[in-house]
Amino acid sequence: MPRFFAFLFCFSLILAACTREGVRSKDTSMSRKSDILETMKIAVPRQANRSVSFTNKAAAYYFTQTHETNHPEYAWFEGLNIAKNRVFGGYDLFVGDQKLDNRAAEVVVYPYKLERRHGPALVEDLWLFDYKNVLEITLRGATQPLGIALKGDKVHYLRQQDNVAFFSAREGGYLIAVAPKQAQSISIIGQRVSASGDGFYVLVGKGEAEITALLQEVRRNGTGLQQARQDRMRQYLLTNTYLRSSNDSLDLALRWLATTMDQLVTRQQGDGIYAGLPWFNEYWGRDEFIALPGAVLVTGQFETAKQILLSFAKFQQTDKSSRYYGRVPNIVNPSNIDYHTTDGTPRFIIGLQDYVKYSGDTSLIRQLYPNVQASIEGALQHWVDAKGYLLHEDNETWMDARDANLVAYTPRGSRANDIQALWYQQLLAGAYFATYMHDSANKTKWERLAQQVKTHFEQDYRDPQHDYLADRLDKHNQADFTLRPNQLYALDLVDDPAFKHQVIRKTWEELVYPWGVASLDRHDPQFHPFHLAPEYYHKDAAYHRGAIWLWNNGIAMQRMIEAGQTETAYQLFANMNRQALTRGVVGGLSENMDAYPHPGESWPRLTGAYLQAWSNAEQLRIWYQYFLGIRPDMANHLLTLAPRMPASIKNLEYNFLVGKSSVSAQYEAGHMTAYSYTFNDLEAKVIVDVFPFAPTAVVVKKESVLKVEATDQKLAIRLVGKGGKILSEQMVAPSAALLAQREQSTKILSGVSFAQPLDLKLHPVLNQTKK
Numbered sequence: 001m002p003r004f005f006a007f008l009f010c011f012s013l014i015l016a017a018c019t020r021e022g023v024r025s026k027d028t029s030m031s032r033k034s035d036i037l038e039t040m041k042i043a044v045p046r047q048a049n050r051s052v053s054f055t056n057k058a059a060a061y062y063f064t065q066t067h068e069t070n071h072p073e074y075a076w077f078e079g080l081n082i083a084k085n086r087v088f089g090g091y092d093l094f095v096g097d098q099k100l101d102n103r104a105a106e107v108v109v110y111p112y113k114l115e116r117r118h119g120p121a122l123v124e125d126l127w128l129f130d131y132k133n134v135l136e137i138t139l140r141g142a143t144q145p146l147g148i149a150l151k152g153d154k155v156h157y158l159r160q161q162d163n164v165a166f167f168s169a170r171e172g173g174y175l176i177a178v179a180p181k182q183a184q185s186i187s188i189i190g191q192r193v194s195a196s197g198d199g200f201y202v203l204v205g206k207g208e209a210e211i212t213a214l215l216q217e218v219r220r221n222g223t224g225l226q227q228a229r230q231d232r233m234r235q236y237l238l239t240n241t242y243l244r245s246s247n248d249s250l251d252l253a254l255r256w257l258a259t260t261m262d263q264l265v266t267r268q269q270g271d272g273i274y275a276g277l278p279w280f281n282e283y284w285g286r287d288e289f290i291a292l293p294g295a296v297l298v299t300g301q302f303e304t305a306k307q308i309l310l311s312f313a314k315f316q317q318t319d320k321s322s323r324y325y326g327r328v329p330n331i332v333n334p335s336n337i338d339y340h341t342t343d344g345t346p347r348f349i350i351g352l353q354d355y356v357k358y359s360g361d362t363s364l365i366r367q368l369y370p371n372v373q374a375s376i377e378g379a380l381q382h383w384v385d386a387k388g389y390l391l392h393e394d395n396e397t398w399m400d401a402r403d404a405n406l407v408a409y410t411p412r413g414s415r416a417n418d419i420q421a422l423w424y425q426q427l428l429a430g431a432y433f434a435t436y437m438h439d440s441a442n443k444t445k446w447e448r449l450a451q452q453v454k455t456h457f458e459q460d461y462r463d464p465q466h467d468y469l470a471d472r473l474d475k476h477n478q479a480d481f482t483l484r485p486n487q488l489y490a491l492d493l494v495d496d497p498a499f500k501h502q503v504i505r506k507t508w509e510e511l512v513y514p515w516g517v518a519s520l521d522r523h524d525p526q527f528h529p530f531h532l533a534p535e536y537y538h539k540d541a542a543y544h545r546g547a548i549w550l551w552n553n554g555i556a557m558q559r560m561i562e563a564g565q566t567e568t569a570y571q572l573f574a575n576m577n578r579q580a581l582t583r584g585v586v587g588g589l590s591e592n593m594d595a596y597p598h599p600g601e602s603w604p605r606l607t608g609a610y611l612q613a614w615s616n617a618e619q620l621r622i623w624y625q626y627f628l629g630i631r632p633d634m635a636n637h638l639l640t641l642a643p644r645m646p647a648s649i650k651n652l653e654y655n656f657l658v659g660k661s662s663v664s665a666q667y668e669a670g671h672m673t674a675y676s677y678t679f680n681d682l683e684a685k686v687i688v689d690v691f692p693f694a695p696t697a698v699v700v701k702k703e704s705v706l707k708v709e710a711t712d713q714k715l716a717i718r719l720v721g722k723g724g725k726i727l728s729e730q731m732v733a734p735s736a737a738l739l740a741q742r743e744q745s746t747k748i749l750s751g752v753s754f755a756q757p758l759d760l761k762l763h764p765v766l767n768q769t770k771k
Helices: 002-019 033-039 208-240 248-263 285-297 302-313 344-359 363-382 417-436 440-460 485-493 497-511 539-543 552-562 566-582 613-627 736-749
Strands: 042-044 051-055 060-065 079-082 085-088 091-095 106-109 113-118 122-128 134-140 146-150 157-161 164-168 175-180 187-189 192-195 199-205 243-245 272-277 280-284 331-333 336-338 516-518 630-633 638-641 651-658 661-668 673-679 684-688 696-700 704-710 715-720 726-732
Touching (some): 033 208, 051 113, 051 248, 079 199, 134 208, 164 208, 175 208, 199 208, 208 248, 208 651, 243 248, 248 285, 248 613, 272 285, 272 302, 272 613, 285 613, 302 344, 302 363, 344 363, 344 417, 344 630, 363 417, 417 485, 440 485, 485 497, 485 552, 497 552, 497 736, 516 552, 552 566, 696 726
Parallel strands (some): 638 684
Antiparallel strands (some): 106 113, 113 122, 122 134, 134 199, 146 192, 157 164, 187 192, 331 336, 630 638, 651 661, 684 696, 704 715, 715 726
């Protein structure tokens, strides 16, 4: 598609422009770890006018756009939002009586603040402090008094007390205070507060006493709070997610994705992960545990992961008379707990297993084993059929959109393929936990039921007329072969390698566009090429019937890498990195995109939430688990290292955390590809899995270095101790069996290509007018 490749060329030019201030040569600040936050700054051109979002890691987030907050859906959330309440709608700044015009500003975004330059002399900084409902707005270089006016309906001046101006809030019964950074007199004209000095604090609380105490704290320690926010991010990037390569844009994208993902890990109702912003500043069972591996496990935040699991376990339905007994909620927010989802519960159990494997903390198994038992027994009592399948309602999968009459746009009852895959994994995870609990009866029972599901699945979800899996069995036991991406999650229930590779090719070429995975086959008469097309249909009608869902990119790339097609997977991965750097919210990935570009445009428009947890998390998960190939089971003192690096990455230096240990790693491509892993304080059995060599076990010791060198002819594995002493050495020849498997998969997947848009005239939904 020539227009697409022309776009990629333009995209690279935009990337260079947007990051010129943020990416520097390896010979300067990129080589000094202390400058890592400085290297991440992104200059946003005026024509880009990108979304910017910060959270305080508790229950507040601030949204704006770099130059003008005019997005048709997001602008409603401009300003500070706390616990589902819009507090105020941003602000205007004044120097004397002159209002500053953000549209003319030069804007640079850092992970921790927003900077606007208003002409040669004036520099505005916007900060949101960690765990405080406080904004700091500074304007350096002014020679006249500064003024600030809060925006938003229902935001009205109330009174002045001790040179602090108090305002009402839009929602939530909050009180807002505006005070100069230094204690000094203020003047108030209408909504504008003016003072000498270099800026203001905007503070939010439930009463004057709370705000007064908060003001005293930030005036006393505002610099310290700034430093604490930067130190937290810097430490995270230099330890948990440290990465350095010769590819500046790869480094920059992954650093930003790590920090924007971490924004969504909050403490609104216990520890949790916001599903997405601006709408979903709440915890969703489904989203929470899809995001958990990429958000906090691959990044080594094991204590946070533990607290998230414990927090969510408290919301499990424990009433044995309820048909939802054993379920964890779909939604947890300050005013509502809802159990109408099927996949949140198995993902909670699978998330617990992932946590145990990464952290090695088997004590949490004992603590949450009753929750595991309830999750499975509740399903068996109310939701399992004679074949062992997990039943559910039409809208209880991730494709949950309904119309005004609560009728599912995408009915997937009563046995969706991805739900059966999750149920199968939940049962196996339960058996994993039962082993540690010496509960042999349940271990045997759950393993037998898992096998029953798998045996029936291969029989019921395949037929000779289709080279892919049925999306569901309906309530009449009829297989529905609507082509959707869900089957990618179900391939672990299929043993036939050739068929699995056919499924991967089919879904990739029909559903995976260069920009992401569509929710429905473009040939289906219900396919909606645009998510937002109000002249034709309600946006929810397209939500799961065409719209791109970026979180599904993760499983699409995973399956391609498993099939030996790393380069194909990396094309999609690189496109998502470009998006994080150049489009939408600075440094993050959106929830959705249109399936097609609009006429005359080269790239689809971003839609849905501007920052979505599972989109970011799946990009990070795939990087760590499948490109770097880090897959631990610390409960069994086992670590698999199965790197699958694309040709464009020539070298890497990175850290990762497993158990209580940090591992430092290096990669160097060449005629002889070299991997090095330094085990500072880890003792474990390591499985080295480098294609085309058979996986090979090495027992590593503390302060040892594992050196792996691969050529086409042999794999050399050496464990080196202190002083360079070789502790063990193995030479491995290529595996004929693995080469034969790769030959088979390559034969099926050779020449696989991205899906491409069809002529708009071929889509019936665009040949109608909205009812």
